[in-house]
Structures are given as structure tokens and as C-alpha cells.
Amino acid sequence: MDKRVEKDQAVCEPPAPASVSVARAFLKSLTFARLPIFGCAGFIAFLFLANLWNFAVERDWPKLRIRSASPLAGVAKPKPAPWTLEAFLSGVTQKAVSTNLGRMSPVFPISVRAKNQLVFSLFGGSAAPGVLIGRNGQLYEDIYINEFCARDGGFDSSRLAAWSSTLRDIQELAQAHGKSFVYLISPSKAARYAEDLPKSAPCAARATTTSEKLAPYRAALDGAQVRYVDGPALIAAEKSKQPIALFPRGGSHWNSVGGALAMREVTRALPASPVGILDFASAPAPEAEGTDRDLLDLLNLLWPDANYPTATIGRAGEKGDCARPPHLLALGGSFLHQVLAAATLAPCPPQIDYWFYMRTEDNGIELGHYRRAPGDASNGERLKATSEELDENLAGSDIILLEENEAGVATTKQVGHLVEALRRLP
Structure with a gap:
């Protein structure tokens, strides 16, 4: 008897209001719409953390760096940034840090290769100095x-x-x-x-x-x-x-x-x-x-x-x-x-x-x-x-x-x- 009453109550329970279903669908669509944004944000965060990691291990533990599978040919190793007051005031330190961080990025090689390939394929030219x-x-x-x-x-x-x-x-x-x-x-x-x-x-x-x-x-x-x-x-x-x-x-x-x-x-x-x-x-x-x-x-x-x-x-x-x-x-x-x-x-x-x-x-x-x-x-x-x-x-x-x-x-x-x-x- 008790089981039947529980079953009848479940059958007779009113459906969820239409507004709730619409809200759920909206939230779901909003989540999917933002997936590219979340992906880009995650990629940028990865690059930021990878650059910080490479910068931290470059001097003492260079083998621990995150590297591209195909390093660039003919690119000299970045020189250490000069940490002097004169260099800082003249902007030399900032420029060296910016260059080093850019070259340490795991996507730097493929970005250079993509640009060079574009110049070579579309214009028949060389983007390599010399x-x-x-x-x-x-x-x-x-x-x-x-x-x-x-x-x-x-x-x-x-x-x-x-x-x-x-x-x-x-x-x-x-x-x-x-x-x-x-x-x-x-x-x-x-x-x-x-x-x-x-x-x-x-x-x-x-x-x-x-x-x-x-x-x-x-x-x-x-x-x-x-x-x-x-x-x-x-x-x-x-x-x-x-x-x-x-x-x-x-x-x-x-x-x-x-x-x-x-x-x-x-x-x-x-x-x-x-x-x-x-x-x-x-x-x-x-x-x-x-x-x-x-x-x-x-x-x-x-x-x-x-x-x-x-x-x-x-x-x-x-x-x-x-x-x-x-x-x-x-x-x-x-x-x-x-x-x-x-x-x-x-x-x-x-x-x-x-x-x-x-x-x-x-x-x-x-x-x-x-x-x-x-x-x-x-x-x-x-x-x-x-x-x-x-x-x-x-x-x-x-x-x-x-x-x-x-x-x-x-x-x-x-x-x-x-x-x-x-x-x-x-």
C-alpha cells in the first residue's frame, strides 16, 4: 500500500516550469559558446607559465626548458639581460628581457616558420637574413x-x-x-x-x-x-x-x-x-x-x-x-x-x-x-x-x-x- 502511494505521488508530480528548462538550455548554450574563449585563455596562460618556467631554468638547468620539436636554424642563443641601473634606465634591460622571453616561447619557432613559409610560397622570397x-x-x-x-x-x-x-x-x-x-x-x-x-x-x-x-x-x-x-x-x-x-x-x-x-x-x-x-x-x-x-x-x-x-x-x-x-x-x-x-x-x-x-x-x-x-x-x-x-x-x-x-x-x-x-x- 505504501509503495503504491509513493508511485502515485511520483506520477502526479507536476513538471518543471518552462522558465527553468529555458534557463538550463541558455546556460548550456552559453557554456558551449564560451569554449573558444576558455581555450584561448588557457593557451595564453600556458604560454605565460611556460615562458616563466623557461626563464627560471634557462641559466642553471637549460635541459629542463620546454622546447619546440623543431628548433630554428641559425638563431643565436639569446644573451643574458644586463641587470644594471644604466642598462635599465636606457631600456636595454627591458629590450633584452622581451627578446629572451619571446625566443624562449615554445611557439616561437613555428611562428617564424609560418611567416617565412608565407613569404616564400606567396612571393618567392627569403625572410632569412643573408x-x-x-x-x-x-x-x-x-x-x-x-x-x-x-x-x-x-x-x-x-x-x-x-x-x-x-x-x-x-x-x-x-x-x-x-x-x-x-x-x-x-x-x-x-x-x-x-x-x-x-x-x-x-x-x-x-x-x-x-x-x-x-x-x-x-x-x-x-x-x-x-x-x-x-x-x-x-x-x-x-x-x-x-x-x-x-x-x-x-x-x-x-x-x-x-x-x-x-x-x-x-x-x-x-x-x-x-x-x-x-x-x-x-x-x-x-x-x-x-x-x-x-x-x-x-x-x-x-x-x-x-x-x-x-x-x-x-x-x-x-x-x-x-x-x-x-x-x-x-x-x-x-x-x-x-x-x-x-x-x-x-x-x-x-x-x-x-x-x-x-x-x-x-x-x-x-x-x-x-x-x-x-x-x-x-x-x-x-x-x-x-x-x-x-x-x-x-x-x-x-x-x-x-x-x-x-x-x-x-x-x-x-x-x-x-x-x-x-x-x-x-
Whole structure:
């Protein structure tokens, strides 16, 4: 009886007023309408907290930073904000903090890539400082274009005489200490593939008829009897013979075949070469990697196209029977990377100490030191770059390879550094 009464009461209970149902529906629709606002607010809060976290751990625990899966190429690490009264009053501190916080944001890389992709896809332009797009999609660095376009056939005879005399001194000092020496001039893409320069280049209309710069330098080297390899002449001679261009579309440096051709000439120039005579084979690479796409990486695109022709190399001759690995000391710029990678394929692969002069964000020159074990074609291990370390490397070296690019020939620091270090040897 009691159960039936309860059931009748439940059946007879009046429905909720219409106003209550309308209010519930309104609140529900209001919640859904505000979901995008809540999502944006949550995203902004995440960015704010992520930036605070990155800022807090950057100095002492950098590995704990929240990072993008694809960091930007060529973006220098932000410098610490100066916390002085003078810097604060002048606004330098505020600007540095703002820049650092912006670059520490996890969305900074994808934002830059999206903007760069827009400029590239819609306008065919480059949003990367210093990288220019030429004909047929060829990428160039502006510093090489500017140097090439400024060539007028003139040269400083006194500088040329001092330079060649110093190289002669280096060769004689090396020989006096029982070491072989070879000087290498590496090529400039702007000079050797001038037909594809951007239309905006100052000398685009006369690019293929610009004065040949190197004739007096070659004459000075020959007159001083310096042992050298002429990379630009080598590229000019091989350019029409090679099925794949010796400078890749997305790179600033010669490819592995260009570097191997130069290293082969180095081994031929060495008297009684401790590494033997290099012989190599080449084949098309499935995709551009490393220095073959260094400028493409600097474009920082969302969808970079690295499927353009480039090459890979391998040993063609037999590995030699070497009592010990020779020690090769190389000083120069980034063009040496492919040359030294080819050296690992020589009959007697050397231990390589690579002293690398690289350009910094403020257009200065920074010296790095890398060591590769015999047969290691990678960058190797980064070590200290001190005068004491250079002297120790020189003392133990069998071969000294000095490189200058044709764009800066007779003006770089490595010539002076090397002769000073050789003069310090006992």
C-alpha cells in the first residue's frame, strides 16, 4: 500500500516550469559558446607559465626548458639581460628581457616558420637574413654575392707579396719540423655558379663576364713556390663533367664530390703522402643533408623541399696497411668540412684536428676546435681552442692543411695564426 502511494505521488508530480528548462538550455548554450574563449585563455596562460618556467631554468638547468620539436636554424642563443641601473634606465634591460622571453616561447619557432613559409610560397622570397634566392631556386649567401659583384680585377700588390711570402714561410717552417704542408683555395658558389645569381644581384646582368680575381694570386703562389690546390680552377674544370652540380641548390658549400676532388688533389700534392692517394666513388644521394642544405635550413620553412640532386661518396680503392694513423691538422673555414670528410676515405685515414673559423652573430670571427678519430666523417668532438692546444696539435701533426675561400683570400686570420704557431715550435 505504501509503495503504491509513493508511485502515485511520483506520477502526479507536476513538471518543471518552462522558465527553468529555458534557463538550463541558455546556460548550456552559453557554456558551449564560451569554449573558444576558455581555450584561448588557457593557451595564453600556458604560454605565460611556460615562458616563466623557461626563464627560471634557462641559466642553471637549460635541459629542463620546454622546447619546440623543431628548433630554428641559425638563431643565436639569446644573451643574458644586463641587470644594471644604466642598462635599465636606457631600456636595454627591458629590450633584452622581451627578446629572451619571446625566443624562449615554445611557439616561437613555428611562428617564424609560418611567416617565412608565407613569404616564400606567396612571393618567392627569403625572410632569412643573408640568404637570397636565385634562378632555378638556387640559394646564395649575400656576403659571397657582394664580394663577387665588387670584383674589378684590381688587387693590392703589397698585400699580395706579404701574403705569398708568409705562406712560403709556413711551408718552410713545416718542412723544417718534418711536416708536409698544402695550401687550399676553396671556391665561392656566387663566383662558380654565377649564371643563377638572383636578378637583384648588383652584377646580375654581367655575372658571367665579371673579372677573374685569382690570376695574380696564382702567380704569387707560383712565384713563391708554395704547394697549393686551386679549388676554383678545379670546379671550373669539373663543372661540365659531373652529372650532379658541385654546389647543391640549397647549400652554400661544395658538395661531397667537390670536397673529395679537392682532397684527392691534396693527396697528390703531398710529397710521399702519409695518407696515400685518395680514390673515391660517388652516387646520387636520396636527399640533401648536412652542408648540402645549410641555406635551406636557414630559411626555416614549414615545408622545406630537400629533394634536389646531390651526391654521396665512398671509398673506391683498398684500405692501406698503415703502421699508425697519420695526424692531419687543418685550419680554415666551413668549406673544409667536406674535404675532411673525404680524407676519412683515404688508404690511411688520419686523425684530424680541425680548427674552424666561423662567423658569429655580431659579424665577428670565432675559433672552434674539433677532433675526428680515423675514419670518422662526422664533425667529431669539440675541444678547447687555445694557443697551447694548437701548439700541441702542430707538434704532433704529420700534415698541415691551410684553407682560405676565394672570397676572402689573403685577408683571413688563419694564415697569421698558423705562422705564429709554427714559430713557437721548439
